[in-house]
Amino acid sequence: MLIWQRVQMAKDDDVRVPILDGSTAAASLALRPLSPLDRAAVQALCAASFPIEYPECWFDEVVSGSLTSLGLFDDKQLVAMIVSETKNISKCNLEDSDIISNQSALVVYILSLAVSNDYRRMGLATRLLNCLFESVVNQPPYPRAVFLHVLSTNLPAINFYRSNGFRWHASLLNYYRIGSGFGDGCTYVKYTNGQRPPLSISEVLRLVGVVVCFPLKTLCKLFSY
């Protein structure tokens, strides 16, 4: 994978030439929290990465310091970012409340993850996710799950999350407003710090079956002697 740089040629043609191989460039990027000075860069990265329009107040919140917002910078240019929030599951939206049955559990919600087009498939999103795990998820008070919403047609992102151990949890019909239409969403979850996913209906039925059948089987065996 190569990083490309736009250079001005004699005839004013805009041509792209490779300047570094991906792994060299990825290692040399600087990681730091986003600050209010990065607001315009965050807005530009989101506009280039998502079909969804975020309200202005959302960008204020991302750079305000109230969320965990990290950026990767190539020199002074923001090339990737991850934004997350740690909260009690009871404070999450209704559609997310069944992620964990213990309603006092803490969870991490990834609000946004974006990598600039020219820097994709170089491991930058993986690096940001690893950083979130090292600095938040694997630290006290040890949140029990990390989750996010993604457009159901966004296969690169779904592949990315699946390859990092996230699993489909729910489909959300017409979850996103895209221009004048709507797009379906999905919830992906990774359980952490020993937390197990809630039992599915088939698992509950199997357990009930075992609980009911075991004494019956034992009785039948007793009477058959």
Ligand SMILES: CC(C)(COP(=O)(O)OP(=O)(O)OC[C@H]1O[C@@H](n2cnc3c(N)ncnc32)[C@H](O)[C@@H]1OP(=O)(O)O)[C@@H](O)C(=O)NCCC(=O)NCCS
């Ligand atoms: C999704 C996104 C964040 C991935 O960023 P990235 O830095 O390119 O991801 P990584 O290089 O860390 O990829 C790690 C793995 O994820 C998977 N993956 C990433 N991009 C993929 C793609 N376009 N197609 C298929 N798999 C992909 C691969 O398994 C990849 O490993 P590999 O490169 O060794 O095959 C990036 O494509 C992006 O910013 N997309 C637009 C914004 C977006 O959709 N964000 C997520 C919203 S929830």
